[in-house]
Amino acid sequence: MNEKSLIERIRRAAGTRSQRAGRGIGNDCAVLSLPRGHEALITTDFSLEDIHFRREWHPPDSVGHRCLARGLSDIAAMGGIPRAAFLSLALPADLPQSWVDKFIAGLLKLAAQFSIPLAGGDTAQSPSGILADIVVLGSVPTGQAILRSGAQPGDFLYVTGTLGSAVAALNQLRAGKKLRPRSHPKHFYPEPRVAVGQFLRERKLAPAMIDISDGLSTDLGHICEESGTGAVVYAAALPAAAAGKDGLTLALHGGDEYELLFSARPECRIPKQIAGVPVTRIGEILSGKQMTLANADGQMQPLKPAGWEHFG
Amino acid sequence: MNEKSLIERIRRAAGTRSQRAGRGIGNDCAVLSLPRGHEALITTDFSLEDIHFRREWHPPDSVGHRCLARGLSDIAAMGGIPRAAFLSLALPADLPQSWVDKFIAGLLKLAAQFSIPLAGGDTAQSPSGILADIVVLGSVPTGQAILRSGAQPGDFLYVTGTLGSAVAALNQLRAGKKLRPRSHPKHFYPEPRVAVGQFLRERKLAPAMIDISDGLSTDLGHICEESGTGAVVYAAALPAAAAGKDGLTLALHGGDEYELLFSARPECRIPKQIAGVPVTRIGEILSGKQMTLANADGQMQPLKPAGWEHFG
Numbered sequence: 001m002n003e004k005s006l007i008e009r010i011r012r013a014a015g016t017r018s019q020r021a022g023r024g025i026g027n028d029c030a031v032l033s034l035p036r037g038h039e040a041l042i043t044t045d046f047s048l049e050d051i052h053f054r055r056e057w058h059p060p061d062s063v064g065h066r067c068l069a070r071g072l073s074d075i076a077a078m079g080g081i082p083r084a085a086f087l088s089l090a091l092p093a094d095l096p097q098s099w100v101d102k103f104i105a106g107l108l109k110l111a112a113q114f115s116i117p118l119a120g121g122d123t124a125q126s127p128s129g130i131l132a133d134i135v136v137l138g139s140v141p142t143g144q145a146i147l148r149s150g151a152q153p154g155d156f157l158y159v160t161g162t163l164g165s166a167v168a169a170l171n172q173l174r175a176g177k178k179l180r181p182r183s184h185p186k187h188f189y190p191e192p193r194v195a196v197g198q199f200l201r202e203r204k205l206a207p208a209m210i211d212i213s214d215g216l217s218t219d220l221g222h223i224c225e226e227s228g229t230g231a232v233v234y235a236a237a238l239p240a241a242a243a244g245k246d247g248l249t250l251a252l253h254g255g256d257e258y259e260l261l262f263s264a265r266p267e268c269r270i271p272k273q274i275a276g277v278p279v280t281r282i283g284e285i286l287s288g289k290q291m292t293l294a295n296a297d298g299q300m301q302p303l304k305p306a307g308w309e310h311f312g
Numbered sequence: 313m314n315e316k317s318l319i320e321r322i323r324r325a326a327g328t329r330s331q332r333a334g335r336g337i338g339n340d341c342a343v344l345s346l347p348r349g350h351e352a353l354i355t356t357d358f359s360l361e362d363i364h365f366r367r368e369w370h371p372p373d374s375v376g377h378r379c380l381a382r383g384l385s386d387i388a389a390m391g392g393i394p395r396a397a398f399l400s401l402a403l404p405a406d407l408p409q410s411w412v413d414k415f416i417a418g419l420l421k422l423a424a425q426f427s428i429p430l431a432g433g434d435t436a437q438s439p440s441g442i443l444a445d446i447v448v449l450g451s452v453p454t455g456q457a458i459l460r461s462g463a464q465p466g467d468f469l470y471v472t473g474t475l476g477s478a479v480a481a482l483n484q485l486r487a488g489k490k491l492r493p494r495s496h497p498k499h500f501y502p503e504p505r506v507a508v509g510q511f512l513r514e515r516k517l518a519p520a521m522i523d524i525s526d527g528l529s530t531d532l533g534h535i536c537e538e539s540g541t542g543a544v545v546y547a548a549a550l551p552a553a554a555a556g557k558d559g560l561t562l563a564l565h566g567g568d569e570y571e572l573l574f575s576a577r578p579e580c581r582i583p584k585q586i587a588g589v590p591v592t593r594i595g596e597i598l599s600g601k602q603m604t605l606a607n608a609d610g611q612m613q614p615l616k617p618a619g620w621e622h623f624g
Contacts, residue, residue, distance in 0.1 A: 026460070026538060027390065027457075027459055027460055027538075028355060028385075028386035028387075028389040028390055028460075028522060028523060029353040029354055029355040029386050029387060029389075029390045029392065029450065029457070030353070030354045030355070031351050031352070031353055031390070031452070031457045032351060032352045032354065033351050033352070033454065034346065034351075034352060036348075039343050039344060039345050039346075040343070040344045040345070040346060040352055040449065041341040041342070041343055042341055042342045042344065042396075042398055042431070042432060042447070042449060043340060043341040043342070043432070044398050044399075044400045044432065044433050044434045044445065044447055045400070045434050046400050046402055046434050046436045046443075046445075048402060048436055048438070048439060048443070049439065050439045051402070051436055051437060051438075051439055052436070073340075074340035074341050075340075075341060077340040077341075078339065078340055078341045078343070080341065084354075086354055086356050086447070087356075088356045088357070088358050088400075088445045090358055090360055090363070090443075119354070120354060120355065120356065121356050122356045122357050122358050122445070124358045124360055124363055124364070125363060126360070126363070127360060127361060127362045127363055127440065127441050128439065128440035128441065129439050129440065131358075131360070131402075131443055133356065133358075133400045133434070133445035135354070135356055135398070135447050137352065137354060138341065140343070142345065145339075145341070145343045147339055148338070148339055148340075210340060211340060226338060226339075
């Protein structure tokens with residue numbers, strides 16, 4: 001597929017949504033207004049074949065969904081409102097057109113769910129494999145973006161949803177098992193927690209937040225590093241998707257989750273469910289620099305960042 | 313080089329500039345304020361090894377420079393003010409660290425020239441070759457972005473700088489010739505015409521503009537298509553970098569130029585030089601849909617878009 005026909009296909013598929021973006025695909029830049037009093041949030045995320053997905057494992061609409069979900073989840077983690085997406089897409093010359101159409105359809109379906117246009121991007125021929133880079137522009141009232149650096153000793157730690165099933169599905173794929181994508185939505189069609197992030201930001205409930213894209217242990221490490229704190233995680237409290245020691249390991253270190261991890265002052269009441277998503281208290285921010293895992297029997301052990309690495 | 317050390321190196325190299333971006337690298341998103349009354353401009357551009365550059369042809373600082381120049385030139389073409397850059401960078405595991413350092417240095421040197429921070433991005437291991445995607449965020453007073461669609465029959469057509477030497481250098485590289493990069497700055501270190509674009513926008517001189525990244529014939533075609541017009545180009549007026557028929561062909565169809573092509577109402581006085589860059593009147597916007605080349609002897613021939621294709 002040559003670049004011109006690719007741009008045309010994306011334009012057609014994006015259709016009226018691109019019109020709404022004002023002057024999107026078709027000029028050197030997209031032009032977008034942000035609400036008065038808002039700051040811009042920008043995030044970029046690669047989705048590279050054989051690094052972030054595999055063609056034999058992931059159907060094209062899942063690749064498109066996951067590609068955009070990565071960016072939306074970053075916006076969610078700041079408490080932001082997604083405004084527009086931009087896609088840089090490089091394709092091998094021999095890629096079937098139907099693959100591209102389904103990829104774009106998966107991406108646009110998720111975009112429609114969050115009412116954002118695909119407002120621009122770039123296309124190129126790929127020297128090898130499918131290469132996508134998604135940019136999501138969001139906005140947030142000035143000064144209200146939730147950073148990683150706002151946690152304080154004494155804050156409670158919360159996580160949305162359940163942990164571990166995304167990487168469990170990945171491990172099954174790695175072991176050569178065929179999976180029905182619709183039966184493993186946490187891996188194939190993850191839902192970015194945009195509404196949860198906005199709820200927490202609007203009510204000023206979360207002084208620090210991150211999405212669990214690299215695994216709880218690694219991403220909690222980021223909050224601790226940026227906030228200059230330590231933390232304790234209660235093993236028994238973790239909303240692990242599977243039971244037992246394996247379930248705990250996957251919940252602690254499995255990435256690719258798109259759940260949110262946030263801190264809240266101990267006096268703040270955090271709902272058990274936000275926007276239909278369960279929220280679980282899993283630990284506490286401590287002074288010092290250490291991360292600790294408290295087991296059910298009261299034993300404490302050091303918690304080391306050991307999150308998900310790309311499956312290159 | 314693993315991802316963590318890459319992020320660290322970029323952070324260190326970007327240094328205080330990233331600080332200025334507020335909360336850039338180190339959170340899920342970068343947070344950036346735009347001036348009140350401004351709209352956002354966003355552009356994304358791939359720089360892929362063996363598609364947009366070759367390691368044996370382009371020194372790493374030139375690859376970094378060209379990578380960012382692509383995005384800055386898109387901002388220039390809308391009359392915008394660049395605000396921040398974001399880099400998604402995937403590298404092969406065996407790439408020497410010195411290559412990356414020089415690439416980043418080349419990119420940051422150009423960023424410093426335009427006073428913009430490298431405010432975020434993504435890193436990954438590449439399955440094959442060096443893969444970069446640059447995002448540039450700019451801004452423009454609301455409603456004042458210069459689009460491709462504003463040309464009217466009777467407008468004069470202007471171009472900045474000279475045309476053809478970038479692709480001439482590329483052709484020499486293709487022919488196996490070794491070039492000294494500093495002796496061919498139009499190819500290795502192109503200067504995005506940001507100041508020219510801003511000058512034209514501030515004075516409302518250019519109703520339509522584009523950068524010549526795909527070649528004059530192709531990019532003029534974009535203006536004509538978006539404006540619903542035709543155009544005539546005077547061959548003798550073209551600021552071709554080389555003489556003769558070859559020089560004319562390169563000026564008409566050679567891309568990778570980063571010069572600006574714009575229209576202006578016939579009653580507007582356009583300076584012969586803007587921000588130190590020569591500006592040349594090369595033709596006129598016509599009604600109808602045809603593009604025509606008028607030769608020095610008065611002969612007219614159809615002008616077909618035949619711009620530069622990626623050298624994949």
